[in-house]
Amino acid sequence: MTKPSQAVSAILDAISSARIALNKNEPGSRESLIDHSRALIATLEIPSEFIQRTFWAEPAQSAIIRLAVDVKLFQHLQEAANASLSLSSLSQKTGVDATLLSSLARHLVAMKLITFDNGAFHATKMSNDLAADNFQHGICYCYDVVRPSVNAFPAFLKRIKYKSPSTDGTDVPFHDGHKTQLPFFEWLVATPPHLHQFDSFMSAYRAGKPNWYDFYPVSERIIEGFDSSTSDVLLVDVGGGRGHDAASFAAQYTSHPGKIVMQDREPVIASLLAQGSSQCFQAEVHNFFTPQPIKGARVYYLHSILHDWGDADSVKILESLVPALKKGYSRVLLNEIVVNEEEPTLAATSMDLMMLAHFGVRERTEAELGSLLTKAKLRLVKAFSFPGVAESLIEAELA
Ligand SMILES: C[S@@+](CC[C@H](N)C(=O)[O-])C[C@H]1O[C@@H](n2cnc3c(N)ncnc32)[C@H](O)[C@@H]1O
Structure with a gap:
């Protein structure tokens, strides 16, 4: 088995080559850098960190991002631009209690989604991009629709004894996650605003990629x-x-x-x-x-x-x-x-x-x-x- 230090060196070499490719604007180089960075984390992390990131930090981040849609957190940060927002002004604009908001916003800072500097919160390019309508709808769709379906995987698959689900879409994790028997596309229509969010998400999820x-x-x-x-x-x-x-x-x-x-x-x-x-x-x-x-x-x-x-x-x-x-x-x-x-x-x-x-x-x-x-x-x-x-x-x- 490769020693961790050798594995880290090999990944850093690959990152270095991908960086050169990125500087030359080579197609796929950005995606390759992201992939190598994931490999670096996978090599460096210890199990307690892995569990903390996967089961606490990332789910908590998506939950905060979902409520950020309701209170327009990213839009307020975007509007403030260089003016930046103190905790109390952000609390006033979003209507979220300042003590609560400090925990929520601090996690987004730790996840590098927004920044905190000189006693104030600042938007990043990512939080500004996420403030656009189609991404806001996409966040709601992913949190409200996709996540319950994915959470249903373990119990659903245990129930059907780990067979592949039937491909006619009549009994799938989505049905357990959403307590419905409707086929997915019919359910979207029957449960507004999910159809609107789904259609908007479809227009957004490949944004920025070559067509x-x-x-x-x-x-x-x-x-x-x-x-x-x-x-x-x-x-x-x-x-x-x-x-x-x-x-x-x-x-x-x-x-x-x-x-x-x-x-x-x-x-x-x-x-x-x-x-x-x-x-x-x-x-x-x-x-x-x-x-x-x-x-x-x-x-x-x-x-x-x-x-x-x-x-x-x-x-x-x-x-x-x-x-x-x-x-x-x-x-x-x-x-x-x-x-x-x-x-x-x-x-x-x-x-x-x-x-x-x-x-x-x-x-x-x-x-x-x-x-x-x-x-x-x-x-x-x-x-x-x-x-x-x-x-x-x-x-x-x-x-
Ligand atoms: C995954 S989306 C893809 C949408 C679009 N082509 C895209 O790539 O963004 C699937 C599309 O199929 C449509 N659809 C589902 N059942 C359909 C049917 N029986 N006839 C026509 N369109 C249908 C849905 O309304 C949805 O817009």
Whole structure:
């Protein structure tokens, strides 16, 4: 076994190389530095510290961040900017008793989320970023919805005798955690404001990462060869949520030919239209288990769709597209995490467990995605990926 000091030296060397790569702006270098830093902590920590961090410090931090949303803690710090806020002014602004607030805020200082200097609290770049609406909704979604589902894992799995849960999503940790029998997507609609928080979270959780069109050759494979006599639709974003992908694609390719259409369930489209839908794409209600109404579009794009469903349902979703595809022209693009069994990333494993908790399903390898496509009479053409990005872009067409 490697001595701890040798292991620490090896990690520090790796950190040093990753730092050089970061200075050269190499893709994936920032993520690699974070990963090496985690390895450093894992090597240095002793069990009592590990338990304290994992079971006290991190859960307490997320609980404080959740209540910070209610009392607008990060927004008050952001507004104060360089003026900084003493404990008593922060207490006055948030309405949290000063003695209580000192414990809560001190923990955030220890976790390096905010700073304390010269008798006053200061925002950091992270606390300011978290003050944005979509992250505030994401925090509520993760704390109120995800956490009870994940907490239910041990008792749930004991109850089903450590078998894999059924992939139809009818009996999963989410049901025990939330004392419901509704399927996840129906429960979101039935329990406001969870649908709103979920949709907002979906638009935020990949923020700051390269988009699929940053590493998929869009001009060459989609825009060139667009044929308006086949259909006036360039891209259909199937199950597109609030349309964040459709909007950012339209903003990136401002002079794209054809229309962009975004489809989702009725409550999602209704809430989008109530906010005043974007002009850059058309939003329409469509159940992706029913035949695709837009025939002969150049692209049918499905982002984080199949990973919510077991194999039988995923094949049905793909089969519902097939009659709409024009052979040799239409492409199906799947934007999905592709599991790498040799080198699993935290982004992939944590999403895999989210899927297990809420739907009883799992993230798939490239071979597993290829097999779903084959069952639906499609063919995997090529998988495109990018360093540091958990999701890959799988291009497929009619077999
Ligand atoms: C994980 S989210 C992905 C949203 C978006 N594509 C993204 O990547 O941010 C799954 C989406 O599928 C939608 N959805 C679930 N069941 C659906 C159905 N039967 N028909 C159409 N959309 C559905 C949900 O409303 C949600 O917007």
